[in-house]
Amino acid sequence: MTAPEAVIADDEKQLRIYLRSKLAGLWPELVISGEAENGHQALDLIETRRPGVAFLDIKMPGLSGLEVAKRIPGGCIVVFITAYDEFAIEAFENEAIDYLLKPVTDERLAKTVKRLKKQLADSPPSSPGQLTATLERLLVRLKNEEDSGYLKWIKARHGDQVRLVAVDDVYFFKAEDKYTVVKTGDGEYLIKISIRRLSEELDPDQFWRIHRSTIINLGCVAGVHRSFGGRLLVKLKNLPQTLPVSKTYAHLFKQM
Amino acid sequence: MAAYKYLMKPAKDGMTAGSAVKTLFYTLIFDTIIALFLTAMKFGGGFLINFIVSQSIGLSCCTSILAAHYFFPSDKPILQAVRVALALIIGSLCGSFLGTILSGLGPDVILGKHGLFQLLILGVMFGTIITYFFSSREQIAESKALIQEEKIKRLTSEKQAAEANLKMLQAQIEPHFLFNTLSNVLNLLDNDVARGKSMLVDFTRYLRTSLVKTRGQRTTLGHEMEMIRAYLNIFKVRMEDRLTFSLDLPDQLTDIAFPPMLLQPLVENAIKHGLEPKVEGGQIRIKAEEENGILRLAVIDTGMGISGEYHSGLGLANVRERLASLYDNRATFILEENQPCGVIATLEVPHDRS
Secondary structure, eight states: OOOOEEEEEOSOHHHHHHHHHHHHHHOTTOEEEEEESSHHHHHHHHHHHOOSEEEEESSOSSSOHHHHHHHSOSSOEEEEEESOOHHHHHHHHHHTOOEEESSOOHHHHHHHHHHHHHHHHHOSOSOHHHHHHHHHHHHHHHHHHHOOSSOOEEEEEETTEEEEEEGGGEEEEEEETTEEEEEETTEEEEEOOOHHHHHHHSOTTTEEEEETTEEEEGGGEEEEEEOTTSOEEEEETTOSSEEEEOGGGTHHHHTO | OHHHHHHHHHHHGGGOHHHHHHHHHHHHHHHHHHHHHHHHTTOSSOHHHHHHHHHHHHHHHHHHHHHHHHHSOOSOHHHHHHHHHHHHHHHHHHHHHHHHHHTTSOTHHHHSTTHHHHHHHHHHHHHHHHHHHHHHHHHHHHHHHHHHHHHHHHHHHHHHHHHHHHHHHHHHTOHHHHHHHHHHHHHHHHHOHHHHHHHHHHHHHHHHHHHHHHHSSOEEHHHHHHHHHHHHHHHHHHHGGGEEEEEEOOGGGTTSEEOTTSSHHHHHHIIIIIITTSTTOEEEEEEEEEETTEEEEEEEEOSOOTTTTOOOOHHHHHHHHHHHHHHTTSOEEEEEEOSSSSEEEEEEEEOOOO
């Protein structure tokens, strides 16, 4: 039987050294055939070396450990390493996927080594299909966690600079001539994105269109009142003026 | 959303049956006063007749305004004015006929010598009073809402301060940072004891200064920069060649007062969302300068920029909240694109010489 091979992927050098030395103590026969410091390197390394085991840090630049695991060919057992990933750990436990928590302890690593030895002896390793499905789910979930798909930043020209305005900081958007005014606590910016396009790209739970030419940030609303004429007016926090709600959008407020 | 619904309530109640009845009741009282006034002026034909006519015209005007308000809501001020005027004319006419019939004078009076003139006076009087009454009530409601808002603001400010403190604490012991750092220290203690110790010293300095200062309100800019240096030293060990950094603090600014943990979230963002996810890493530069009583602090990175995963996370919102509570509106915080890549975060606060 040939000596088992493994690769270690972690963006932090000290942690690669640490794992390598721990493994050398607990599993002397294991050959570390390569180390990678980012996701792309890890993928290349695994594809060329075809190791039996891959230790993958989850949080790596380029590709995450989860993305690497999803793309590697079958026949490689993956052990994830993470400092702290609530969701991932929960999923791994449900699917019996092996993982190590940083800092890696001897006891915990010994368990993993024992399991890996058994799996390699029993080969082929657990069906890659199941692993892929779990990873797919996890990746979707993590993606949803951090990226809702809605517009989060507005780039606005300001002199020579391009200002980055978080949409959370915007009080309201208002169409004026061929520009859109972006009102924030720091002032006003002009952008070329139309109200119509903004209303499609902003999170509808946070931003309401209240007029053909106006979109407001609900988080900035101080109150809504009706004028003598029956017109709905929105008062925003920290702003003196009120914004009228047109008839088309009045139902948004009446439902509440 | 619950608090929001509460704020919405006045709008919904703007035209309920309850407020309409209230308005009618007040109109009744005004009409009586007008009738008394007219009688005192020896106008019309005695109190009883004046009373009946006043009530008829007043209530009729009021009803038609309410009806117009209810059935023909409008956004445009001009349409609103037209609506009120029409309602007043119809209300006055109907009211006058009703009043003259009820009081036994007969509708002929209106068509008589002074009839039209009297009608006009009464109509304008009622109209003005009711209109004034409506709008002043709206103003009172508005100012009440403002007072309420102030009260809520005051009550919640304490809670917010506590929450902000908690968020800051959580930010400092961010689990990824904590466990990755400890893992590094563990390895260095096996392989490079001196570096391991110095990393532990930096980690201790970072934790101590940030934890102690969370409780106090002010520290010096020099201390804050030292804490950030310790924080970046830790990342230098972890990221090695992928990170270079420089801190530029002029000597005359080291002893000035500065709020704790205001600059750190910007540095943390630059690392976490700018440089750490970038394969080749990059540079972070922190610059402090003073000009015309304004202290400007810039955190400049060459990381992923916002096209990467630079999220408008808790950190930045927290910075804005704290700036608002510490400096009112006298502080600014802007983010800009760095060329050719990365982000420039700039804080400008009034220079506190105390």
